[in-house]
Amino acid sequence: MNKSGPRRRSMVGWYDPRVLAHSAYQMAIANVFGRHSDTRLIEALASQPQSEFDYSAADGDFWFDYVADTGDGWNPTYAIADALAMPALALGDELTHAGKLLVFGGDEVYPYPSRNEYVVRTETPYAHAFAGRAKPDIFAIPGNHDWYDSLVAFSRTFCRPERGFAGCRTKQTRSYFALRLPANWWLCAIDLQLGAELDEPQVQYFQKVAARMDDEARLIFCVPEPRWILEDAYPKHESYEEDTSTRFLEEKVFKRRARVFLTGDLHFYKRHENAEGIQKITSGGGGAFLHPTHAPGAKTLRNGFEEVAAYPDCRTSARLAWRNFLFPFLNPKSGWLYAFLYAMSAWLASASLEASDVIDLPTAIEAAMNAAIRDPLNGMWLVSIVGAFIFFTDTHLRSWRILGGSFHAVLHLAAAFAVGWVALLLTVHAFDLRYGSTVQLLLSGVITFLLGGPVGAFILGVYLFTSIQVFGRHGNEAFSSLRIQDFKQWLRLKVAADGTLTIYAIAIDRVPRQWRDAERGGAATSVPADGRATAPRLIDKVIVKPGRANA
Ligand SMILES: [Fe+2]
Numbered sequence: 001m002n003k004s005g006p007r008r009r010s011m012v013g014w015y016d017p018r019v020l021a022h023s024a025y026q027m028a029i030a031n032v033f034g035r036h037s038d039t040r041l042i043e044a045l046a047s048q049p050q051s052e053f054d055y056s057a058a059d060g061d062f063w064f065d066y067v068a069d070t071g072d073g074w075n076p077t078y079a080i081a082d083a084l085a086m087p088a089l090a091l092g093d094e095l096t097h098a099g100k101l102l103v104f105g106g107d108e109v110y111p112y113p114s115r116n117e118y119v120v121r122t123e124t125p126y127a128h129a130f131a132g133r134a135k136p137d138i139f140a141i142p143g144n145h146d147w148y149d150s151l152v153a154f155s156r157t158f159c160r161p162e163r164g165f166a167g168c169r170t171k172q173t174r175s176y177f178a179l180r181l182p183a184n185w186w187l188c189a190i191d192l193q194l195g196a197e198l199d200e201p202q203v204q205y206f207q208k209v210a211a212r213m214d215d216e217a218r219l220i221f222c223v224p225e226p227r228w229i230l231e232d233a234y235p236k237h238e239s240y241e242e243d244t245s246t247r248f249l250e251e252k253v254f255k256r257r258a259r260v261f262l263t264g265d266l267h268f269y270k271r272h273e274n275a276e277g278i279q280k281i282t283s284g285g286g287g288a289f290l291h292p293t294h295a296p297g298a299k300t301l302r303n304g305f306e307e308v309a310a311y312p313d314c315r316t317s318a319r320l321a322w323r324n325f326l327f328p329f330l331n332p333k334s335g336w337l338y339a340f341l342y343a344m345s346a347w348l349a350s351a352s353l354e355a356s357d358v359i360d361l362p363t364a365i366e367a368a369m370n371a372a373i374r375d376p377l378n379g380m381w382l383v384s385i386v387g388a389f390i391f392f393t394d395t396h397l398r399s400w401r402i403l404g405g406s407f408h409a410v411l412h413l414a415a416a417f418a419v420g421w422v423a424l425l426l427t428v429h430a431f432d433l434r435y436g437s438t439v440q441l442l443l444s445g446v447i448t449f450l451l452g453g454p455v456g457a458f459i460l461g462v463y464l465f466t467s468i469q470v471f472g473r474h475g476n477e478a479f480s481s482l483r484i485q486d487f488k489q490w491l492r493l494k495v496a497a498d499g500t501l502t503i504y505a506i507a508i509d510r511v512p513r514q515w516r517d518a519e520r521g522g523a524a525t526s527v528p529a530d531g532r533a534t535a536p537r538l539i540d541k542v543i544v545k546p547g548r549a550n551a
Helices: 017-036 039-046 074-085 115-130 145-149 152-158 200-211 227-233 244-253 314-330 334-351 361-374 376-392 398-430 438-471 475-480
Strands: 062-067 088-091 094-097 101-104 137-140 177-180 185-189 218-222 258-263 269-273 279-283 306-311 488-495 501-508 515-520 523-528 537-544
Touching: 017 145, 017 334, 062 074, 074 115, 074 488, 074 501, 074 523, 088 501, 094 501, 115 152, 115 523, 137 152, 145 152, 177 200, 185 200, 200 244, 227 269, 258 501, 269 501, 269 537, 279 488, 279 501, 306 501, 306 537, 314 334, 314 438, 314 475, 334 361, 334 376, 334 398, 334 438, 361 376, 361 398, 376 398, 398 438, 438 475
Parallel strands: 062 101, 101 137, 185 218, 218 258, 258 279
Antiparallel strands: 062 488, 088 094, 177 185, 269 279, 269 306, 488 501, 501 537, 515 523
């Protein structure tokens, strides 16, 4: 890469302590201010009334693309952007064409939104992809990651038509929109903030749009997350119990016109279908790390929808989970957290130990436990650690959460003790230092710190592997740790003149790792320079015929 080339970011390291701390801070702020000072209301008050956007006057086939969960590392983000920007793409016997529209389905940037992150992680890859090629109109709805700054950077990026995005036109002035497509198809995309919150101007907007749909109108309904999967995976979770907002819009406002539901949020491809042929498609492979398709494993959802396609397949997904045993190597920065945790635990435990307490392991364990009970600081430290691990545990049954979290914490505390014990043996026996001397204590602390990082990270990897493989939990944590940039996909949709909708799910199994700076049409672009990368291929195709499903 020469000096004038773009900044090609690597995948987000979710276990980097700085990313963890900043994400926690952003989420806390967003939960307070996002909910109490709703940016959607401010947008609605400040901007001109937004009508639907009319694309119904197309001649022949009308093509458009749908991408969600993009704006992570350069390799997967650009691989998808470049593939969808090609004027024509052959998929076996079928020739598909670049879309007139590009719809972003949520989570347009990682790990958290800011003007710079949108530019570097999302807009630059797409500007390179569209350089010297036809430029689609861009529409976007926010996902939870876009909401972490209460939608400020998202609004600046996608809701200012005078600004545009990646050299393309944007038209929306709000974080939700409706598109009138050819052959009486409509696409409505909603913003549910960080949960299932609908604001009044948004409801009024879609009521006005729905009033212009006739009885034969058919709807593609874009939502920010796959409630149909989540409510089955977390049946006791209060957020997923009653999805009144989406149901209200679907039933009362759109009068069950939706034939296709599109979403991202989970970073894989899954298609669910019911007996009436209604499609619920999760397509979150636009750039972010891969999520597992093998767990939780219910193939039939509670509302009668059946899983008919998944990418990557369950066997591949289950095989990838084994990489958690390499956790310390995949997430080296996570070691700092465990180094600190282990060194602090060993320090507090050793503070009240005498030379007579460390003659053998059982005596030392008993003395350390007594010390934890007697010393309030030591005791509070241990209680906070157990509390933190319970908070981290991914299950929404309180009893399981307490059990799993406590077990995980005890594993780490036992490992911290073992590491401290090894440090003590090394310093006293191998280095022949007097127990309790300044040099012995300092050296022991350094050894505990150095060993604690990789040991703690390894235990976390084993815990995540067991959680996902045995209990079907921690899908997010057990795969964000792997930082898998491959198995990316997006949707290409075609509305034919007779009203037939064809949805192509297109995947890239292995994205390029190397790029070359180039120029196309007088603008900077990047071209793949990695012989091991694979070409886009068709992984699923569904045809939705004209006519009302529920007529
Ligand atoms: Fe996402």
